Amino acid sequence: MGVDDFCNTGLVLGLGFSSSAEVVPRKIIDENQKPKTHLINLDQQQLAKGSLNFEPSLTLSLPGEAFDQKFENSSKVNHDNYKGANCNDQYLSRQNSAITSFSNVSVKREREIVSEEAETTTERVSSTRVSDEDEDSPxxxxxxxxxxxxxALLEESFKQHSTLNPKQKQELARELNLRARQVEVWFQNRRARTKLKQTEVDCEFLKKCCDTLTDENRRLHKELQELKALKLGSQPFYMQMPAATLTMCPACERIGGGINPHGETTTSSSKTGLISIAPKSHFFNPFTKSAAC
DNA sequence: ATTGATTCCTGGTTTACGTCA
DNA sequence: GTTGACGTAAACCAGGAATCA
Structure with a gap:
């Protein structure tokens, strides 16, 4: 039995984990008291320190079953944030001089450029924002x-909410003396970086799981060889015992199942020589000590 | 119920800028 | 001091989803 055998079962092995820091969307109440789902991000300091206490959960399911639920949830964004949003923050940082460099801009872009020009005009009159410094840019x-x-202020705001509604965006832009569009882009990039970092953490975790399961597979191979050797030794006791009822202590690598891992018979039915043990679902958790110990 | 417009999102890409050998 | 490689992050684009008239 090898990895190939396992892969041909038509089943899906899912690996997930939960942690003290929420990854799943949860209901929150926004400033308008409207319930909505919101993606709670992992605390970056915890991520950096690797201090999150992930609890691995392995699932075996049919193809298409809920393995992707976490990621589906994570990628689902609630658009209620922007319900009723107006066009006031539709400002693009590209300057007028750049417009001509795009010969095939879409209709959508043309619309945005028009609104950009309108807003730019307003800003030129009312403020001395950063955009004014870009006038010389070729x-x-x-x-x-x-x-x-x-x-720092953007990070602080991001900790409070990873998405902004138009009002929050405008307010933050005003505080930072930036354009709303710049604040919006910063939050988009920040969310992307958070997700990338989380993906890297997940990847590392899965690598460790893979290593552990490889070791476990190797150990089970060894156990199988030992059982075959015992069977070949024509010992009637083991010939009557279904292989599935045998367990091995991962720590001491001794065979259990009706006989304790250290050799003593423990069940009353041993009088008959036939050991009867209820099959126990035993999925080895690489991150916990063996239940047999 | 359908459709087009609008808005914001994600995912991926481009590019300006800073750092370092 | 200059230069090229490289990493980071701001800005951009395309396309999808939700909403509304």
Whole structure:
């Protein structure tokens, strides 16, 4: 029996985990007292420290069953945040000089550019924001570098809510002396980075699980060989015992099942020589000690 | 019920900028 | 001091989903 045998069963082995930090959406109440789902992000400090207490959960299911539920939930975004949003924050940072460099802009882009021009006009009159400094940029994509104070405030806001409604966005933009569009882009990129980091953490975890399961597979192979050897030794006791009823202590690697791992017979039915033990679902958890010990 | 417009999102990409050898 | 490689993050694009008229 090898990995190939396992893969040909038509079953799906799912690996997931839960942690003290919520990953699943939960209901929260926004400022308008409207219940909505909201993705709660892992605390970045916890991530960095690796201090999250992940509890692995392995599931065996038919193809298409709920293995992806976590990720489906994670990718689901509630759009109620923006219900009733107006166009006020539709501002693009691309400057007028850059517009001509896109010869085949879509209708959508043209619409946005029109609104951008309108807003730009307003801003030029009413403020001295960063965009004013970009006037000299030859290609219109002068890159802003946020100050530490701006980044800190954005991070603080992101900790409170990973998405912004238009009002929050405008308010934050005003506080930071940035355009609403810049705040919006920052949050989009920040969410993407969070997700990427979480993916990396998941990947590392799965690698460790893979290593552990490989070791477990190796150990089970060894156990199988030992059982075959015993069977070949024509010992009637073991010939009457279904292999599935045998368990082995992962720690001491001794065979259990009616006989304790250290050799003593423990069941009353042993008088008959036939050991009768209820099949026990035993899925080895690589992160916990063996239940047999 | 259907459809088009609008808005924001995600996922991926581009690119300006800073750092370092 | 200059330069090229590289990483980071701001900005962008395409397409999807939700909502509304």
């Amino acid at each position: 290609n219109g994509r002068k890159k802003l570098r946020l100050t530490k104070a701006q980044s």
